[in-house]
Amino acid sequence: MTLKQLEAFYWAATCANFTLAAERLYLSTSSLSKRLVELEESLGVLLFDRSGHKATLTEAGERFLPQASALLMAAEATRKSIGSDTEISGRCLFGVGELSALTWLPRMVAHVRQRYPDLRLEPHADIGLALDERLRNGELDCAVIAGRSQHGSIASQTVGQAHFVWVAAPELVGKATRFQDKLLQDHPIVTLPTGAGTTRLLDEWLMARNLDVPHRLTCNSWGAIAGLLIAGMGVGFLPESWARSLSSRGDLRILGVSPALSPLTYTFQKRRNDERPLLASMLDAVRASADFNTPPRLL
Amino acid sequence: MTLKQLEAFYWAATCANFTLAAERLYLSTSSLSKRLVELEESLGVLLFDRSGHKATLTEAGERFLPQASALLMAAEATRKSIGSDTEISGRCLFGVGELSALTWLPRMVAHVRQRYPDLRLEPHADIGLALDERLRNGELDCAVIAGRSQHGSIASQTVGQAHFVWVAAPELVGKATRFQDKLLQDHPIVTLPTGAGTTRLLDEWLMARNLDVPHRLTCNSWGAIAGLLIAGMGVGFLPESWARSLSSRGDLRILGVSPALSPLTYTFQKRRNDERPLLASMLDAVRASADFNTPPRLL
DNA sequence: CGCGTTTACGCCTCACGTAAACATC
DNA sequence: GATGTTTACGTGAGGCGTAAACGCG
Numbered sequence: 001m002t003l004k005q006l007e008a009f010y011w012a013a014t015c016a017n018f019t020l021a022a023e024r025l026y027l028s029t030s031s032l033s034k035r036l037v038e039l040e041e042s043l044g045v046l047l048f049d050r051s052g053h054k055a056t057l058t059e060a061g062e063r064f065l066p067q068a069s070a071l072l073m074a075a076e077a078t079r080k081s082i083g084s085d086t087e088i089s090g091r092c093l094f095g096v097g098e099l100s101a102l103t104w105l106p107r108m109v110a111h112v113r114q115r116y117p118d119l120r121l122e123p124h125a126d127i128g129l130a131l132d133e134r135l136r137n138g139e140l141d142c143a144v145i146a147g148r149s150q151h152g153s154i155a156s157q158t159v160g161q162a163h164f165v166w167v168a169a170p171e172l173v174g175k176a177t178r179f180q181d182k183l184l185q186d187h188p189i190v191t192l193p194t195g196a197g198t199t200r201l202l203d204e205w206l207m208a209r210n211l212d213v214p215h216r217l218t219c220n221s222w223g224a225i226a227g228l229l230i231a232g233m234g235v236g237f238l239p240e241s242w243a244r245s246l247s248s249r250g251d252l253r254i255l256g257v258s259p260a261l262s263p264l265t266y267t268f269q270k271r272r273n274d275e276r277p278l279l280a281s282m283l284d285a286v287r288a289s290a291d292f293n294t295p296p297r298l299l
Numbered sequence: 300m301t302l303k304q305l306e307a308f309y310w311a312a313t314c315a316n317f318t319l320a321a322e323r324l325y326l327s328t329s330s331l332s333k334r335l336v337e338l339e340e341s342l343g344v345l346l347f348d349r350s351g352h353k354a355t356l357t358e359a360g361e362r363f364l365p366q367a368s369a370l371l372m373a374a375e376a377t378r379k380s381i382g383s384d385t386e387i388s389g390r391c392l393f394g395v396g397e398l399s400a401l402t403w404l405p406r407m408v409a410h411v412r413q414r415y416p417d418l419r420l421e422p423h424a425d426i427g428l429a430l431d432e433r434l435r436n437g438e439l440d441c442a443v444i445a446g447r448s449q450h451g452s453i454a455s456q457t458v459g460q461a462h463f464v465w466v467a468a469p470e471l472v473g474k475a476t477r478f479q480d481k482l483l484q485d486h487p488i489v490t491l492p493t494g495a496g497t498t499r500l501l502d503e504w505l506m507a508r509n510l511d512v513p514h515r516l517t518c519n520s521w522g523a524i525a526g527l528l529i530a531g532m533g534v535g536f537l538p539e540s541w542a543r544s545l546s547s548r549g550d551l552r553i554l555g556v557s558p559a560l561s562p563l564t565y566t567f568q569k570r571r572n573d574e575r576p577l578l579a580s581m582l583d584a585v586r587a588s589a590d591f592n593t594p595p596r597l598l
Numbered sequence: 599c600g601c602g603t604t605t606a607c608g609c610c611t612c613a614c615g616t617a618a619a620c621a622t623c
Numbered sequence: 624g625a626t627g628t629t630t631a632c633g634t635g636a637g638g639c640g641t642a643a644a645c646g647c648g
Contacts, residue, residue, distance in 0.1 A: 044383035
């Protein structure tokens with residue numbers, strides 16, 4: 001039994017499949033497979049059930065996982081307590097929505113680089129639903145996503161709120177400064193695709209007003225959405241700070257409405273049984289940096 | 300950092316020198332040395348101070364030792380809790396005095412072989428002083444020695460008592476059945492060499508009676524001593540059970556005396572900071588088997 | 599000079615990746 | 624057939640022992 005074998009087992013057990021685990025370990029699938037077989041041989045116990053399409057943990061594997069995890073963390077803690085580099089180090093695959101990527105992510109990366117120079121932070125921007133799946137697959141260590149995860153295996157902790165306001169190009173609404181339902185008859189809603197956190201926000205708002213949407217124009221980029229709205233391609237909502245910037249320039253008109261769009265709560269998410277110190281540090285870093293209400297640099 | 304490196308460090312740190320540690324690990328000194336250098340490189344810290352004649356732990360090494368030990372024990376416990384062999388296994392270098400070797404050791408070996416079939420017990424017989432040194436050097440895991448260790452690094456736990464009586468060949472003492480001081484004028488005391496537990500016993504007894512010993516005949520074998528006594532080469536004392544056997548055959552005469560030789564207390568000794576479960580099992584096994592008052596098979 | 603440790607070097611095992619085969623859905 | 628895992632095999636690094644060198648008492 002070696003620490004490398006335990007590490008291989010840990011990732012193989014917590015990732016969706018051996019292929020993803022191998023990628024995390026910078027290892028070929030075949031080498032990972034052999035390492036796992038060797039671990040099983042050294043223990044004299046089968047840890048994975050390979051009968052199905054994908055390998056799953058056996059009962060012994062389930063028992064072994066928390067112990068392997070504890071051993072690895074103890075080894076790491078020992079290494080850190082003695083070795084020269086006492087700080088968090090390694091690699092952190094970090095998921096964020098595009099809104100986060102455009103607002104506070106640069107600040108957070110700067111913060112992390114300064115505080116933990118040996119940590120390689122690898123941000124990955126995508127819509128919430130995709131991040132959620134990658135997180136469960138083991139492709140990400142953690143993510144900041146709108147709302148709480150629906151999955152019991154994922155732990156969510158609130159880190160901030162984003163406020164949105166309806167906007168439209170001035171030429172679309174004339175002199176009106178308030179949202180009118182008939183706008184949706186004449187113009188598409190420009191919004192992120194299904195699976196983004198804002199989609200839920202929109203659906204709830206539409207439901208509350210009992211509105212139907214004849215046409216949606218979806219785009220997976222907030223930057224592009226802002227551009228589409230400015231070009232008058234439809235109505236939509238933007239983060240309040242963005243809207244204010246664009247409104248003061250005259251590019252967009254902020255449309256008052258009641259009820260207002262409720263704020264969107266963002267949570268820091270990680271797998272519940274992943275208790276590496278890394279994740280506590282990342283949560284701290286996010287909390288220190290995450291402000292969804294600052295305008296992005298682009299504007 | 301690998302488990303092998305930690306194991307190498309553990310033994311290098313607890314044995315008197317690298318050579319002894321290498322022997323325990325079934326490794327050449329050169330390979331052990333390289334492993335230790337690699338561990339130091341991986342930690343970025345020097346664990347040994349090589350400036351002197353022999354390597355000694357640095358301050359960092361002292362801090363690291365208990366942590367390495369804890370990690371190794373945790374790894375072993377995990378391996379056992381999952382693996383197929385849940386029993387104590389491995390190798391146990393076990394020191395005993397010759398008296399123990401001739402009385403209860405075979406019983407204990409049988410007991411251990413039955414209870415822990417995967418444990419290779421390697422008994423090593425020698426006089427107490429030598430065992431004590433080997434124990435401190437790391438050449439032995441544990442030992443059963445007369446009296447308590449004088450060294451703070453060694454923990455002693457009582458496991459039994461041996462009773463001795465004075466004997467002499469019938470032709471030496473005529474019809475006398477009691478010990479007479481003048482015997483020591485005419486005949487040497489046949490006894491174990493300095494460093495054996497019985498030597499202290501004898502010295503105390505002599506001091507209590509304020510006797511001086513003109514001539515000692517020392518031999519490092521109880522069997523030989525019994526033979527010498529039977530052959531009339533001197534007076535001496537034997538374990539009570541041996542003496543009874545030989546006395547009933549007419550080979551020796553038991554000599555009453557007051558005060559009687561006080562019983563000799565035997566202790567199970569191990570290094571104080573060696574907390575492997577193995578040692579608790581060995582103590583149990585000794586306590587279950589150690590009876591110093593049964594005649595040896597030889598008689 | 600003896601004892602303990604490290605360096606030099608040749609050997610061989612072991613762990614890796616590529617590529618193909620196999621198995622399941 | 625797509626996806627996921629294992630087997631086959633050639634290659635290279637790493638860990639081993641022998642033997643020599645080094646360094647402190």
